[in-house]
Amino acid sequence: MSENVVQRLRDEIENGIISNDFAPGARLDEVQLATRFGVSRTPVREALMQLNAIGLVEIRPRRGAVVIDPGPHRIFEMFEVMAELEGLAGSLAARRFTDADRTTILAAHADCERSSSAGDSDAYYYDNERFHKAIYTASHSGFLAEQCVALHRRLQPYRRLQLRVRNRVATSFAEHGAIVEAILAGDAEQARTLLRQHVSIQGERFSDLVATMASR
Amino acid sequence: MSENVVQRLRDEIENGIISNDFAPGARLDEVQLATRFGVSRTPVREALMQLNAIGLVEIRPRRGAVVIDPGPHRIFEMFEVMAELEGLAGSLAARRFTDADRTTILAAHADCERSSSAGDSDAYYYDNERFHKAIYTASHSGFLAEQCVALHRRLQPYRRLQLRVRNRVATSFAEHGAIVEAILAGDAEQARTLLRQHVSIQGERFSDLVATMASR
DNA sequence: ATGATAAATCTTGTATGCAAGAACATTGAC
DNA sequence: GTCAATGTTCTTGCATACAAGATTTATCAT
Numbered sequence: 001m002s003e004n005v006v007q008r009l010r011d012e013i014e015n016g017i018i019s020n021d022f023a024p025g026a027r028l029d030e031v032q033l034a035t036r037f038g039v040s041r042t043p044v045r046e047a048l049m050q051l052n053a054i055g056l057v058e059i060r061p062r063r064g065a066v067v068i069d070p071g072p073h074r075i076f077e078m079f080e081v082m083a084e085l086e087g088l089a090g091s092l093a094a095r096r097f098t099d100a101d102r103t104t105i106l107a108a109h110a111d112c113e114r115s116s117s118a119g120d121s122d123a124y125y126y127d128n129e130r131f132h133k134a135i136y137t138a139s140h141s142g143f144l145a146e147q148c149v150a151l152h153r154r155l156q157p158y159r160r161l162q163l164r165v166r167n168r169v170a171t172s173f174a175e176h177g178a179i180v181e182a183i184l185a186g187d188a189e190q191a192r193t194l195l196r197q198h199v200s201i202q203g204e205r206f207s208d209l210v211a212t213m214a215s216r
Numbered sequence: 217m218s219e220n221v222v223q224r225l226r227d228e229i230e231n232g233i234i235s236n237d238f239a240p241g242a243r244l245d246e247v248q249l250a251t252r253f254g255v256s257r258t259p260v261r262e263a264l265m266q267l268n269a270i271g272l273v274e275i276r277p278r279r280g281a282v283v284i285d286p287g288p289h290r291i292f293e294m295f296e297v298m299a300e301l302e303g304l305a306g307s308l309a310a311r312r313f314t315d316a317d318r319t320t321i322l323a324a325h326a327d328c329e330r331s332s333s334a335g336d337s338d339a340y341y342y343d344n345e346r347f348h349k350a351i352y353t354a355s356h357s358g359f360l361a362e363q364c365v366a367l368h369r370r371l372q373p374y375r376r377l378q379l380r381v382r383n384r385v386a387t388s389f390a391e392h393g394a395i396v397e398a399i400l401a402g403d404a405e406q407a408r409t410l411l412r413q414h415v416s417i418q419g420e421r422f423s424d425l426v427a428t429m430a431s432r
Numbered sequence: 433a434t435g436a437t438a439a440a441t442c443t444t445g446t447a448t449g450c451a452a453g454a455a456c457a458t459t460g461a462c
Numbered sequence: 463g464t465c466a467a468t469g470t471t472c473t474t475g476c477a478t479a480c481a482a483g484a485t486t487t488a489t490c491a492t
Contacts, residue, residue, distance in 0.1 A: 004277050004445075006265065030474075040447045042258070045475090046265045049222065053266035055362075061220055062453050062474055077359035084304045088297070143293035146271075220475070246444075256477045261445090278444060278483055435492085442485070448478085455472070462465085 005039055009047035012037065017056055017067050018156050024069030028057060056154070072210045075158055076201065082151045083200035086132070089148055090191035093138035094183045101138035102184060108134045109180050116173040121163045124172075128163075131176060135183070135195070161212040162205070172198070221255055225263035228253065233272055233283050234372050240285030244273060272370070288426045291374055292417065298367045299416035302348070305364055306407035309354035310399045317354035318400060324350045325396050332389040337379045340388075344379075347392060351399070351411070377428040378421070388414070 013033070016022040033044045048065045051057045057065045070078070093101070108131040115123035132152065136145040152159075163169055175198045182190040201209055229249070232238040249260045264281045267273045273281045286294070309317065324347040331339035348368065352361040368375075379385055391414045398406040417425055 006445085010269075031472095041474090042446055042448090046262055046445095049262045049265045050269035053226075053269035063455090064474070074359055077357045080308075080357060081301070081304070081360050081363060084300055085297070088300045092296075141293045141296060143290055144297050147297060222475085247442095257444090258476055258478090262475095279485095280444070433492100436490090438487100438489080440485105440487075442483105444483080445481085447480080450477080451475090453472105453474080455470105457468100457470075459468080460466090462463105 005043045006046045006050075009033075009037060009039070009043055010050050013047055013051060014056060017051075018153060020157055022067050024067050026067045028065040028067065030064070054150070072206075072213060075155070075209065075213070076206060078151065078155055079158075079199065079201045082148075082155060083196045083198075085144065085148050085151065086135070086199045087192040087196035089136050089139040089141070089144055090179065090183060090195035091188040092141055092144070093135050094186050094188040094191040096140045097138040097183060101134070104134045105131070105138060105180060105183065109176055112173055112176055116169050119169070121169050124169050125160055125163055128172065128176075135179075138183070158209060158213070162201070162209065164212065165205075165208045221259045222262045222266075225249075225253060225255070225259055226266050229263055229267060230272060233267075234369060236373055238283050240283050242283045244281040244283065246280070270366070288422075288429060291371070291425065291429070292422055294367065294371055295374075295415065295417045298364075298371060299412045299414075301360065301364050301367065302351070302415045303408040303412035305352050305355040305357070305360055306395065306399060306411035307404040308357055308360070309351050310402050310404040310407040312356045313354040313399060317350070320350045321347070321354060321396060321399065325392055328389055328392055332385050335385070337385050340385050341376055341379055344388065344392075351395075354399070374425060374429070378417070378425065380428065381421075381424045 013022070013028070022028065028048060030041045030044050030048070034041045037044070048057060048059065052059045052065065056068060058068050059065045093105075097105070108127060111127040112124060112131055115127050129152070133145075133149065136148045139145060163172070175194065179191060179194045179198060182194055229238070229244070238244065244264060246257045246260050246264070250257045253260070264273060264275065268275045268281065272284060274284050275281045309321075313321070324343060327343040328340060328347055331337075331343050345368070349361075349365065352364045355361060379388070391410065395407060395410045395414060398410055
């Protein structure tokens with residue numbers, strides 16, 4: 001798991017940010033983190049540098065690191081880009097999927113059906129993640145898959161909030177059905193369009209996002 | 217200019233990689249870099265950590281940092297994603313551009329015309345960059361613009377090679393014309409399609425890329 | 433001469449030390 | 463009582479130190 005201390009710290013702090021243990025705007029004190037993880041400041045700093053590079057924390061000169069607070073508008077922009085990348089992944093998947101890809105996608109879809117009909121939004125969250133990752137893999141573009149996973153991860157907390165909105169799980173699963181159909185039919189443009197719509201948060205869904213963001 | 221030493225080092229090393237001073241696969245020795253830039257190993261390591269986080273260098277445990285060698289296939293994948301993001305930027309620009317955006321785009325386009333008809337592919341390279349950045353700006357999506365700039369930067373060396381292919385400058389400029397027309401007409405879908413085609417390297421252009429990559 | 437083994441050297445990973453800037457508190461003036 | 467100025471403390475930024483793994487070199491046996 002832990003190649004070295006820095007990578008472990010990077011993952012730990014990143015998870016802390018994703019899971020909202022370190023809230024947006026929170027100060028990340030070097031010595032505090034160092035003592036907490038039982039290491040010295042050096043690897044902590046190196047981990048923070050990495051998180052700075054990928055845009056998760058801001059390092060203000062001589063004033064320490066803070067968790068970046070994206071704000072609703074930027075979150076929207078990120079979903080906008082995510083929608084486009086997912087659309088691309090879908091269209092590529094429709095053209096390139098193998099038998100193994102089909103199996104994986106259908107399995108993830110079946111799991112989604114189970115958690116969806118059970119009304120278990122937490123379980124659905126994980127199954128949904130697997131479903132989308134299966135599509136990234138089926139795109140057979142390593143770079144695209146990496147980009148999608150990274151963005152997916154950053155949007156994780158907000159995506160989770162989305163699923164709590166009433167009927168969103170059922171709606172999401174219904175959309176998945178159409179997406180699977182388009183991909184397995186090899187209809188690249190349809191897969192692209194459906195995935196784009198599935199991911200983007202338009203109209204009232206943006207209002208929902210802002211509302212749920214404000215309430216935590 | 218230099219906020220702090222680490223940022224300066226990050227930029228210097230990144231530029232070195234982009235400009236091929238540090239070739240793909242090259243080892244980045246910490247003490248060597250430290251003495252070269254007149255600093256200690258600590259900030260060098262922190263800079264390398266950042267470059268590792270954005271995928272420019274690989275850090276093998278206990279064995280040092282090397283410049284990542286993407287290889288033709290991955291380069292192709294990166295252009296594929298770039299094309300998609302540029303397409304999105306174009307479609308958003310077509311819907312959102314302001315008077316100031318129009319002015320900037322037209323000015324950059326005029327400069328492209330000048331360097332193109334002069335046959336100066338180096339000058340065209342820079343004007344082309346300004347042209348594309350003007351479109352990112354006109355998209356009025358800060359996140360998208362950042363992603364585009366970052367990817368554009370990483371693809372810089374290969375893009376440059378592309379422009380050396382015969383007639384590519386003239387072809388590129390002609391495509392710009394149609395793109396400007398679509399954006400300023402507010403035709404989002406047309407702008408998206410044209411930009412996607414403009415950026416993606418399909419068919420023989422991929423062969424050209426591989427050939428030019430091999431020859432350096 | 434070639435291969436293996438062991439020793440020396442080099443490099444990385446982490447800790448610690450020190451100086452400079454920022455935050456904070458105390459004191460004094462109005 | 464409020465505000466400002468100054469001194470103290472805390473935190474960061476970088477350098478240096480040291481230990482452990484990796485690499486290279488040298489020696490020896492076959």
